[in-house]
Amino acid sequence: SSASSQALQNETMKSANDATTSSSSSGKESSANDDSTSPKRYIYTQVDMEHFKHSSAHKELLGFVSTMGKGLTSSNNTNSSSPHSYNAHAPLNDLSPALASLHGSLSCMSTWIDPNTTDGLPPDKEVKARFGNPVFRTWHQRLTERSGAIIKCLMECHGKYVNYNNMESLETTPTKEEILKECSQLGYQAASSSDDSSSTPPDHEISSKENEIITELRCYLHDAFGHPIRLDYGTGHECSFIVFLLSLCKIGCFNWTGAGGGTNPTSPEVIGHASLALLHAYLNVTRGLQRDYMLEPAGSHGVWGLDDYHCVPFYLGACQIRAREQWQQQRQQTQKKKKLEAKESSGIGTDTDDDDDARRLPDNPYLPESTTVTDPSDPPILDATHADNNDHWDPSIIHNRPNLESYRGTYLYLSCIHFIQQIKPGVPFFESSPMLNDISHLGNWSKVMAGLLRLFEGEVLNKLPVVQHFVFGSIFKANWTPSRKGPLEAPKRTFIGGPGGVEVTGGMPVTRAPWAK
8 A cells, every 4th residue: 555655765775874873783783683793594493583573674675675666666756857867877866875886886796707808707618507607606606705895885985975065165175977987996806806805995994883794795705696506696685786776875875975864865866877877787687698598597496486586676666657558648738837828928718618629520320429639739649650749658568579688678577578588589478478478468657666665575584494594783773582503504495306306405395397398
C-alpha cells in the first residue's frame, strides 16, 4: 500500500539523516557487533530469518530500494527537461564526487575481463564446463586486492568537496563538471592499480573509525560480483551492491555537502537518479562476468523466475519508464494550457462544448457516436517508431525489437530485456522468460512497479537461501543475536547433485527449461 511504502521511505530518510551518529553509537546497542569490528553473518536458520524480517536492516534495505523508484517518479521531477532519461554520454551528471569516483572504478572493472588490455583476464577457452570459468577466481582476487583503494578514493573525493558550496565564491574553484570528471578519473586509477597505498595521501592518516567503515564497505563490495568458489551470481550478490549503496548513502556520500543528515538530508530524487546511473555502470560489469565467465545462476527458479541473475534493475527500470509517462502527461497539460492562452489572447472563443459539437461528424449508422473531425492543430498520435519523447509505451514495448536496440542505452528496463535476448538467442521470449512475458501484458507501468517491488521483498529479501549470505557491520546493522557463533561459512555449492541434480541448498528445486532436452 502507499502508506506502507511511505513508511519505508521515511525509515530510509531517517537513517540517512542520522548517518553520523548511527556509526558512532553502534557500540551502545545490544548486538553481537560489539565483539568484533569486522562484518559477519547473522542469518543461519529460520529463527534468524524471522529476526531479519522484523529488523531495522530489512526495513532500511526495502525502503532504500523503494526510494530509488520514488525518486524517479517524484512530482518534483516533472518540470525538468526529460528527467526520466539517462544520458550515457554524460553519466556523471546526477552523481556526487564520491559516487563519480565509484562510477570511474566500475568503468575500470568492466575492462578487467577485456583480452585487449595489458592486464586483461579473458576466460580460459580450454575449460569444458557448463557453468563457471575458473579465471573468475583471479578476477575476484583482483577485486579484493584493489577494493581498499577504491573505497578510500571515493571517501577522499567526498571529504575534499564536502564544503563545495562554501568554495563556489572563490575564483579558482573548479566547476561541478570538472570536479566530477576529476573524481571519476581518480576512481578509475584506483581500480587500475594494485598498490593500495597509492590512493592515500602521505599526510593523511586513517583513523580507526574510518578504517572500520572501509573494512565494512569492502565486504559489501566483495560480495556484489559473485562467489569465487561456487562461481555463481544471483540476487543475493545484487543485494550486496544495494547494501553497499545504502551504506554510502547513510554516511553521506550521495550528497555534495554535509553528511546526509541534519539540514542536508538525501532526497529521494538524488537517490533515484544516482542509483540509475550507478546501476548502468554496475550491470556493465556483472553482465560481462555472467556472459564471459558463464557464472551459474545462484538459487535460480529457472524459467519460472523473473530473471536468472537480477531483480532490482527491472524495478528501477519500470519506475524510469513510469517517470517518462508522467513527464509526457505534464508536457501535454502544459501544451494545452499554452494553446488555450494563445486562443484567449487572439480573441478566439474557448467554449470547448460548442467546438466539439461543430467538429462532430453527421450522424452515421456505420460510425461510432463519438467520432469527431480531426483538428489539424492537434498533436499527431505517434506510434513506437517515432521519437522517444513523443510515442506512448505500455509494458508490451519489450516486444518491439527496433525500440530495444534504439533505447537500451537509455532505459534500464529495455536494457535488461535486451540482455536476456542476447544471451538466449533463438529462444522465444515467452519460453525463456514467461514471467516477464506475462508482465508485458499488464495495462500500465504503475502495476509493473508495484508488482516488482513486492516480488523483490517476497522472493529476495524474505528468502533464506538468498539473504543467508548477508554480512552486517556498524552501518548496516543486525540488532539480534545469531543462532550460531563462530566462523561458519555459507554453503560452498548450490547444486548438491551437480548441474543435472534436483536437490539444491535451501530446498529450492531446479526447473528445467521447456526446450531443454
